[in-house]
Amino acid sequence: MNGSVIFKYANPTQFMSLSKAMLPWLLVLTVASFGIGLYGGLWVAPPDYQQGETVRIMFVHVPASWMAMAAYSFMALASLVGMVWKHPLADVAAKSAAPIGACFTFLALVTGSLWGKPMWGAWWVWDARLTSMLVLFFLYLGYIAIWQTIEEPIKAGRVAAILAMVGFVNIPIIKFSVDWWNTLHQPASILRADGPAIYISILWPLLVMILSFTLLFSVLLLVAMRSEVIRRRIRSIRMAKIEGFG
Numbered sequence: 198m199n200g201s202v203i204f205k206y207a208n209p210t211q212f213m214s215l216s217k218a219m220l221p222w223l224l225v226l227t228v229a230s231f232g233i234g235l236y237g238g239l240w241v242a243p244p245d246y247q248q249g250e251t252v253r254i255m256f257v258h259v260p261a262s263w264m265a266m267a268a269y270s271f272m273a274l275a276s277l278v279g280m281v282w283k284h285p286l287a288d289v290a291a292k293s294a295a296p297i298g299a300c301f302t303f304l305a306l307v308t309g310s311l312w313g314k315p316m317w318g319a320w321w322v323w324d325a326r327l328t329s330m331l332v333l334f335f336l337y338l339g340y341i342a343i344w345q346t347i348e349e350p351i352k353a354g355r356v357a358a359i360l361a362m363v364g365f366v367n368i369p370i371i372k373f374s375v376d377w378w379n380t381l382h383q384p385a386s387i388l389r390a391d392g393p394a395i396y397i398s399i400l401w402p403l404l405v406m407i408l409s410f411t412l413l414f415s416v417l418l419l420v421a422m423r424s425e426v427i428r429r430r431i432r433s434i435r436m437a438k439i440e441g442f443g
Contacts, residue, residue, distance in 0.1 A: 209426050212286055216419045223416050224251050230409040237402025256403060258308035260410035261301050265333060266368050267413060268298030272340070273365035276358035286422070288354035289429070291361060293421035297414055299337035306330060325330040325374040329367055350429065426442055 199366070238256035245252035272291045279287030309327065310320045321327065340357050347353035 208285060209430075213423060213426060220416065220419055222417070223412060225410040229407065229414055230412055234402055236346055237336060237405060242399045243396075246429055248316060251312060252399075254308050255399075256406045258305060259378045259403060260407045261305040261327045261440060262330070263307060263407055264410045264412040265298055265302035265305050265330070265339035266371055266415055267411070268294050268301060269333060269336070269361070270365065270368055273368075274296065276361040279354065280358050286426075287424055288350070288358065289425045290418070291358065292354070293418055293425050294414075294415045295337055295344075297417045297421065298322075299334065299341065301410070301414070302330065302334045302337060306334060325377070326371060329371045329374055332367055333371065334362075336360070340364075350432075415423050 275291040
């Protein structure tokens with residue numbers, strides 16, 4: 198797909214048409230995927246020999262954590278595209294992804310605490326990964342605050358984009374924190390050079406749940422972007438009327 202095609206579908210009018218056609222299908226896929234993933238995680242996957250039934254928190258915690266990082270990575274990439282190539286919908290995509298990513302991060306922190314209490318004996322510890330995830334949550338809140346406090350969209354988009362790109366340095370810190378420091382979190386068990394270190398009865402529901410969260414993010418992102426495009430159109434009409442009266 199060449200650049201001209203990408204920018205064709207980045208046009209707000211084209212985007213609204215394409216997203217309207219995609220949303221029903223994505224919604225059906227999301228519901229179906231969650232149904233399969235939850236069935237596998239709650240009924241097919243066996244209890245862990247050490248953690249017992251509490252291991253099932255993993256089927257929400259791990260996908261939420263992955264999507265928290267993926268959503269911020271998406272924001273940083275969209276911000277870069279907007280700053281360098283002036284992509285028509287780049288800042289719309291980044292702005293729309295921020296509240297969704299913040300919710301995923303909050304969910305990851307809460308489920309991590311629920312999982313950590315029986316395993317570690319504490320709701321919270323200043324573990325390297327936990328701390329870096331908390332920093333990610335604050336980065337999301339800071340990004341959202343910029344859009345809320347700066348009224349001019351172009352200026353807000355520029356300042357927010359800088360924060361998103363600078364804050365991206367935290368993503369590899371989260372990912373490799375278990376390798377760089379001694380933490381209570383276990384090392385990577387899915388993306389490994391020698392293959393996943395998880396039983397297939399647990400692995401496939403986990404992968405389906407990760408897909409489910411990804412589809413949910415896509416649905417929520419498209420809905421949020423459509424709302425933002427409409428909001429900006431209304432703002433443009435109002436500004437045009439004000440200038441006309443002036």
